[in-house]
Amino acid sequence: MNTPHSLLASVFGFSAFRPGQEEIVDAVLAGRNTLAIMPTGGGKSLCFQLPALCRDGVTVVISPLIALMRDQVRALREVGVEAGALTSGNTDDETEAVFQALDQGRVKLLYMAPERLASPGTLGLLRRIDVRLIAVDEAHCVSQWGHDFRPDYLRIGELRRTLDVPLAAFTATADEETRAEIVTRLFDGQAPATFLRGFDRPNIHLAFAVKDTPRAQILAFAGARKGQSGIVYCGTRAKTETLAQALREAGHAACFYHGGMEAEERRRVEVRFQQEDGLIVVATIAFGMGIDKPDIRWVAHADLPKSIEGYYQEIGRAGRDGAPAETLTLYGPDDIRLRRSQIDEGAAPADRKEADHGRLNALLGLAEATACRRQVLLGYFGETSPPCGNCDLCDRPVDVFDATEAVRKALSAILRTGEWFGAGHLIDILTGTATPKVKERGHDQLPTFAVGRDLSKPAWGAVFRQMMGRDLVRPDAERYGALRMTDAARPILRGEQSISLRRDTIQSAGARPAVKSLVSDEDAPLLSALKAKRRALAEAVAVPAYVIFTDRTLIEMAERRPRGLDDMAHITGVGAKKLESYGAAFLAVIHGEAEALHPQRRRLAGRDAGAVFDRLAEVQVQLMRGLDGTGKPLSLPQGSLRKIAEARPSTLSDLDRVGDLGPQKIERFGEAFLAVLRDA
Template identity: 45%
Template sequence: MTADLLPLLKQNFGFSEFRDGQAEVISATLQGRDSFVLMPTGGGKSLCYQLPALTMPLVTIVVSPLMSLMKDQVDALKANGIAAEFINSSLSREDILSVFARLRRGELKLLYLAPERLLQPAFLTRLEDVGVSLFAIDEAHCISQWGHDFRPDYMALAILKQRFPQVPIMALTATADAATRHDIMQQLTLQQPYVNQGSFDRPNIRYTVQEKFHPLEQVISFLQRQEGAAGIIYCASRRKVDELTEQLKQRGYNAAAYHAGLSNEQRDKVQDAFKRDDHQLIVATVAFGMGVNKSNIRFVIHYELPRTIEAYYQETGRAGRDGVAAEAMMLFDPADIGRMKRWLDAEPNQQRAEVSWQRFLAMAAFAAAQTCRRLVLLNYFGEARQQPCGNCDTCLQPPQQFDGLELAQKALSCVYRVGQRFGMHHVIDVLRGSQSQKIIEMGHDKLSTWGIGKEQTHDYWLSILRQLIHFGLLQQDITAHSVLKLQPAARTVLRGEVSLSLAEPRIETAKREPERLVKQNYDRALFAKLRALRKHISARDDVAPFVVFSDATLIDMCQQLPTDNNSMLAVSGVGQTKLARYGADFIDEISDYLAEDNQPPVGKLTR
């Protein structure tokens, strides 16, 4: 059945074949079955309902949580020549009436709505009159109380099965553990749904965790390797967003802040500038992201530890949606764990607080892991793997172990000598022989442990103390200003009765990026010219650049060097509609470049 749709797939979306899972979901939908679709961000979820919508007699209703997300998807569909519209508060009354008229005349294939508008009684009655072929519930994890982005408005979508019992429902999400998946299907009362649980693996994303020492310099070092690519930096608070944005601006970066403390107009302006490549760097709280349908984000940085692996996976998944190599870098300070514990202690719902705490501990374990990070992620989501990925920091640069017994004894002894009444930095000052006023006033310069660790730097000792906390030898008392306290297990270490292997602290940020797992051999100079052309066309047509062509499509152009319509149609992401709209401009740009560079129009690149 789906093989018959391949010409439609190429003509309207520019792809010659389906991705994993798409054909099966589409087939089930065309048979009138409910379905639950779990695919990673960038895995092609949208196509699962967009392509069958073209063949169905009535409209497909798409439930989407954010206005900007609706607009981006509708712009992309229209660029492909597909009859799609959205209705939300950004439209005038006249525009909404125009969409209603098109709906009534049967001219629309897809209509995007927020759950609040869809569930208005008058609107449901209108849909009963015109008829619906399919309901697609995007970001379906919002319906579950166990989902990482629960939204009460989504729960009322259960009424759809009551009002439209014969219309199939497709629930789609990129992030849901077993409890969330079960809750989604139960809340929507899906009837014997076809379940597609695709792989959670995003092999094009490199996962890296750095211990947080000098966070601003670590971020700057990372950004210097990105060559001006688009990226997002997530911070835990509005204050930190504003502070980091200003610091980056002072360093010459074109950064913009985004958080709930800004007005709607300010947030919309920042998000629109980012989508149009006018801003390449966004510093944001988690309020930013779900509505960003931008395929050419090349990196995501987490300045602090996220609350759950689900949130981390969803946020890092905003990078590399086009399948091109991308990076996810996180700075980890174990003190984040204490801050989260204090926050959850104020949660009135104890059951929810306990679940949240366990999920956060899983996130902390991921950050502290010394095994393949991709394996930790995949196994968390129930996708059992044992083979390391070769594209995360622990695979590319495995932690070096050493006999840490003597260093541990020095650190534990110092904690004991200062009376277990001080935090990390004071203990380190004593170990390194500081002569600060506080040390002298406390008389800690007279302790036997004063200066016994002066050979190591402050950051080195910080890493060692954190590892001793991970091993359960020390505890930070979050109820008493995070003072360090010895744990029972420390006794055998202090007595030298056990061996102790520690990881060599990674203090210096890597200056050289290891070889990427995803090979990308293409002409960077030509890519820059095509990207500039794309930006010009996007401004002319008032759409985001990635709506014209994705980075992956531009890269394929650089590799195939099309100089006529037939060869341009062979490029991934180029269909008949986009060929007609944009093909001539890009063919001319490539032909001019080849002529200037005296290169042949076909064959392997030699640059």
């Protein structure tokens, strides 16, 4: 009889389980619903592959990326296990071979992407081939709180109920909130057998650096490791291509990988990376999830990742063989601004946006750490450890200073302005910069005005960044990025607790080149919200976003913040038709609610006739019952008021003709209306 121990040795060639594997295998083999959180490189795949070989029937493996599935199928076939994958990257011959093997009952593990569950024929296929177990790899993708949400993962729970088979879910990163959602969505809230293994990867050296000359920094890092396999992660597709070219020009074997490439091109890169020694792949996060290449010696981030979970996943692709590996993550104000805007422009509800800002704060806390990075990283996942001796801060301790007074000044400025403003405006107050916005709101009269002149604006920016990294303040998505104080900051504000910050990032802030952005930091969150509204409106009518409004128009809205439709009409790119169609919707984004105007008045928005209409309407209300207030109520249709405001007649007869008033209304309103028109 095949046992996990015998198959571990005879099929996979291992003499013993890694720590934590055996009890997970036992739980899955016993048919228990299982959730296992194990570090990257900890041997997750064996925990469902071994039970699949010990059980009758087929184990279907839901996996998020074609590259991951191809890797595991290839590896299984190499050790004599019949496995197949049904993916969009298959050739017709490959798909036919998989179906033939399924019909002949030879397949033990069938891999497919969650998107395939939407196909009407999938359920019938899975019933026909006698599926006995569902394994879900990268299960954090099921969670809206995780860093890689995939909506099609939501079908898996229904599939488990329909097939009535046990389910085993695996992931390398899942904080408490993400784990709770996995249990809800995959297991209907019924607690599975849960195994939480340590997150530490002690062989990986951790390092961060503030961006100075980013391309040169990456080239220098790669140059010191020439001939070693590595991955460089970038925030944009275009950057992967330009940086790969720069690496090739520097003498490295390098190629790029991103989601905009044709499937065959991506496949060629995956095969090259598996087969070639010393190849560098410059990629977006589309590359590498589950890539089982054991000898990746380094991972660099040319841009700040999206979250601490994403960072952990991506660096975890290095050193899976247990040998030493290195990492470098570059970050700067432009990265933080980009990541904040991506959160704010998303369609997520406000509570999720707040949680995502908290996750970004945690990553900033790791980037701006004052002592051992591994302690900070593991602390995020609920683990403790002594200083690791294998990170840049253990190698070279940083210079810190008592920043309690500076932080208290910043918190005071936040509270005295009602937690309604972002860092840019707060820094203007602290440095005594009397901008029109500061003076308009009377903030130049606050006690905190100019109390922070001892630090430059860039240095104050570094202070606020480190405050976010400690989660003392968070951007409030509902207030367009206004900083809100957290409970963690209260003891510091009250003088009950001190705080130390890094002096080096504050001192280097002044020397860092300014990043040209579309709008000021103060207006960026509102611009993100306006873009989100534009995207929603564009999707509703299936047109490109720029057809609604161009970026230039939204930027002007964010900077000028029109107070009503009259103001909105003066924004570049807002014509009469678009004002009527979209004006109220965008005003609602800017001010929380739209100005309620009669449709006839709305047609005059932004024109001088609008003010004339308003005055005529006021006079009409005053004279509705005559001068003495006892007459029969009389009024004109709003359309008549609009016509009068536009035509501006100068005599009673012209007024009667334009507005169709009649004798009674001419007597009641005529002279008063003409007086308004003369004044206009």
